[in-house]
Amino acid sequence: xxxxxxxxxxxxxxxxxxxxxxxxxxxxxxxxxxxxxxxxxxxxxxxxxxxxxxxxxxxxxxxxxxxxxxxxxxxxxxxxxxxxxxxxxxxxxxxxxxxxxxxxxxxxxxxxxxxxxxxxxxxxxxxxxxxxxxxxxxxxxxxxxxxxxxxxxxxxxxxxxxxxxxxxxxxxxxxxxxxxxxxxxxxxxxxxxxxxxxxxxxxxxxxxxxxxxxxxxxxxxxxxxxxxxxxxxxxxxxxxxxxxxxxxxxxxxxxxxxxxxxxxxxxxxxxxxxxxxxxx
Numbered sequence: 001x002x003x004x005x006x007x008x009x010x011x012x013x014x015x016x017x018x019x020x021x022x023x024x025x026x027x028x029x030x031x032x033x034x035x036x037x038x039x040x041x042x043x044x045x046x047x048x049x050x051x052x053x054x055x056x057x058x059x060x061x062x063x064x065x066x067x068x069x070x071x072x073x074x075x076x077x078x079x080x081x082x083x084x085x086x087x088x089x090x091x092x093x094x095x096x097x098x099x100x101x102x103x104x105x106x107x108x109x110x111x112x113x114x115x116x117x118x119x120x121x122x123x124x125x126x127x128x129x130x131x132x133x134x135x136x137x138x139x140x141x142x143x144x145x146x147x148x149x150x151x152x153x154x155x156x157x158x159x160x161x162x163x164x165x166x167x168x169x170x171x172x173x174x175x176x177x178x179x180x181x182x183x184x185x186x187x188x189x190x191x192x193x194x195x196x197x198x199x200x201x202x203x204x205x206x207x208x209x210x211x212x213x214x215x216x217x218x219x220x221x222x223x224x225x226x227x228x229x230x231x232x233x234x235x236x237x238x239x240x241x242x243x244x245x246x247x248x249x250x251x252x253x254x255x256x257x258x259x260x261x262x263x264x265x266x267x268x269x270x271x272x273x274x275x276x277x278x279x280x
Contacts, residue, residue: 002079002136004280006086009076009140012278013096016142017072018104020276021064024055028248028273031211035185035238035245044243048185051238051271066272069106070144072097072126073204079135090128098122100142109147129201141277143208149186149270152178155200158262167192167264168227174266175231180240183270185248187211188231191265194255203267206251208275215252224250238271248273 032052039045058065074093086092101108101123108123127145154174158166171190191202214221228250237243257263 001081001083003083003085004138006084006089006092008280009089009092010096010099012140012280013072013074013093013142014100014103016140016276016278017097017100017106017144018062020142020144020274021066021069021104021106022062023059023276024065024273025275027210027212029055031248032185032271035248039238039243039245041237041241041243043241044238044245047238047241047243048245064106065274066146066270067107068109068146068148068272069101069123070146070274071110071150072101072123073143073145074126074128075139075141075143075205075208076128076130077133077139077141078130079137080132081136082138089130090125093126093128094124097126097142098124129205137279139277139279141208141275143275144272145204146183146270146272149182149268152182152268153200153203154266155196156264157196158264160260160262162262164223166262168230170264171227171266172230172234175234175236175246178268179236182268183272184236184240185238185245185271187248187269187273188227188250189267189269190227190250190252191263191267192252192254193257193263195257196263198255199263199265200267202253202255203265206253207267207269207273209251211249211273215254217254220252220254224252227252 036048108121110120110123111117112120189203189206191199231247236246
């Protein structure tokens with residue numbers, strides 16, 4: 001059994017908050033460069049070139065690539081051979097976010113109460129998810145999630161008989177409805193199955209998968225390709241200005257489900273597709 005102090009999370013999360021907001025990883029930047037080559041619309045191509053330039057400049061100057069530095073979605077994949085000591089785990093996570101957003105001069109966008117709307121002025125609380133995995137290490141991931149993309153998410157419980165075509169129709173209806181609001185080209189995470197809560201989390205977690213990496217199940221891998229092609233035929237295009245690259249990728253995750261239901265959740269990640277991870 002490996003014993004870790006919860007306080008060890010604080011500097012790690014502080015660093016990851018800043019890094020994620022200022023540095024789009026190579027996987028994302030390479031996808032944008034490929035999109036420039038594939039985009040058929042001159043306006044869309046120019047928009048993509050600006051996105052690439054913005055990402056390069058943000059990393060060089062260590063500035064946020066988007067003014068909306070989002071809510072901090074934090075995923076802890078904790079090895080089952082790890083034991084925690086020290087301050088409450090959630091408090092340590094929030095302290096890391098507090099320091100990251102304060103010391104990194106990142107915009108604080110979180111209010112303490114959804115109805116009374118008083119800003120906490122430090123971007124806490126974080127949206128914390130903890131998963132137990134094999135081993136004695138902890139993988140810490142921070143995904144800043146901007147309002148423009150998060151607000152466009154959708155959930156629906158389909159009838160089981162609607163099947164694959166029902167999921168596809170729901171996806172295309174959602175894309176048509178949100179248009180350019182999630183700042184395309186975006187990544188689309190789709191959760192299928194489970195219950196309402198697991199379905200929504202699958203959709204969000206799917207956004208962390210590298211662009212171009214398909215679901216290991218061949219059936220769902222083919223669905224991802226089919227859905228991506230369909231979304232890119234929508235004509236929404238980069239920044240919603242029309243074109244052939246509306247999405248960089250579609251990622252599907254699935255889970256067992258009750259015989260009476262077919263829940264589907266859709267989560268968008270904007271072109272500021274930010275994430276950063278570290279293993280401790």
